[in-house]
Amino acid sequence: AQKITQTQPGMFVQEKEAVTLDCTYDTSDQSYGLFWYKQPSSGEMIFLIYQGSYDEQNATEGRYSLNFQKARKSANLVISASQLGDSAMYFCAMRERGNQFYFGTGTSLTVIP
Amino acid sequence: DVKVTQSSRYLVKRTGEKVFLECVQDMDHENMFWYRQDPGLGLRLIYFSYDVKMKEKGDIPEGYSVSREKKERFSLILESASTNQTSMYLCASTPDSGRAPRQFFGPGTRLTVL
Numbered sequence A: 001a002q003k004i005t006q007t008q009p010g011m012f013v014q015e016k017e018a019v020t021l022d023c024t025y026d027t028s029d030q031s032y033g034l035f036w037y038k039q040p041s042s043g044e045m046i047f048l049i050y051q052g053s054y055d056e057q058n059a060t061e062g063r064y065s066l067n068f069q070k071a072r073k074s075a076n077l078v079i080s081a082s083q084l085g086d087s088a089m090y091f092c093a094m095r096e097r098g099n100q101f102y103f104g105t106g107t108s109l110t111v112i113p
Numbered sequence B: 001d002v003k004v005t006q007s008s009r010y011l012v013k014r015t016g017e018k019v020f021l022e023c024v025q026d027m028d029h030e031n032m033f034w035y036r037q038d039p040g041l042g043l044r045l046i047y048f049s050y051d052v053k054m055k056e057k058g059d060i061p062e063g064y065s066v067s068r069e070k071k072e073r074f075s076l077i078l079e080s081a082s083t084n085q086t087s088m089y090l091c092a093s094t095p096d097s098g099r100a101p102r103q104f105f106g107p108g109t110r111l112t113v114l
Helices: none
Strands: A010-014 A019-021 A033-039 A046-052 A064-069 A074-079 A088-096 A100-103 A107-112 B004-006 B010-013 B019-025 B031-038 B042-051 B054-057 B064-070 B073-078 B087-094 B109-113
Touching: A010 A019, A019 A107, A033 A064, A033 A074, A046 A064, A046 A074, A074 A088, A100 B042, B004 B087, B010 B019, B019 B031, B019 B087, B019 B109, B031 B064, B031 B073, B042 B064, B042 B073, B054 B064, B073 B087
Parallel strands: A010 A107, B010 B109
Antiparallel strands: A019 A074, A033 A046, A033 A088, A064 A074, A088 A100, A088 A107, B004 B019, B019 B073, B031 B042, B031 B087, B042 B054, B064 B073, B087 B109
């Protein structure tokens, strides 16, 4: 079974609108971490946001928020007020015990002017 | 500012050549990783190392080896490059613990094998 599933290969959003990128995960660990990274066409992986499994509140970082639903094992990324510079690949990742990291296949986001 | 550097951004090699990809981090991290990234497949783990001279195979180790003689440096070696190893290679490091023990990535190396 896939550890991280991103079901949206490509997404489009109008500039200034909000967009949600989906991510579900699979783990039997009680302690784990969830991450989102952005990868522009330059190839660098830019860390966006982190959610720990014991964190009760959803993580927020500026225009990014993580909608964490533990029972459903989902960790969706919400980008508010989209900008043209948000066009990129977005990866969801999970860290389990033992320094194991797992990545999804990514979602390509295009922001339309 | 923390930093992970990779020896080349772009590399072109010929089939059968031995290829070295170097990765250096300045954060004193225990763990280092090598991934390859191909369209539609996300990041796939080749090898990781949790200490000097220690290594573990990832999901796709075939055709690759690694070396970690010093804590800050993790090398990926393609013993005999093949065209199906044309890819983007990403190095990452992470500490054992911390508030948000995320991976820090290098800029990537786009390798083309002709």
